[in-house]
Amino acid sequence: VLAARDAGLTFMVGGSEARYPDAEKLLGVMGRNVVHCGGVGTGEAAKICNNMLLGISMIGVSETMNLGIKLGLDPKLLAKILNMSSGRCWSSEVYNPCPGIVEGVPSSRNYEGGFGSALMLK
Known part of the structure; x- marks a missing residue:
């Protein structure tokens, strides 16, 4: 969006x-x-591959942030560390799925207006 x-x-x-x-x-x-x-058809094939990787990346960042919070880490600090280390990716840096990390993205707006699973399926 x-x-x-x-x-x-x-x-x-x-x-x-x-x-x-x-x-x-x-x-x-x-x-x-x-x-x-x-x-x-090749454009659609490339899009499917990109969406697959994005989905995997978002799940990874979500699980990582959740684990860090459960282990007592401050989510903003964890995001900062990830984004300066080998875990850095678009999902962690630009569109972090954890609320309060990146302003203006769906996670910081109660998940409104984001890339829903229906779009992923498309």
């Missing part, structure tokens, strides 16, 4: 190379990354 609002989306496009430049012009208005992946 935030990337769409800020025109920071990434588009993975499948289709003919001849038609790609037209699509790139239109999609470039909504996102900063437009990538031609190959023939019809």
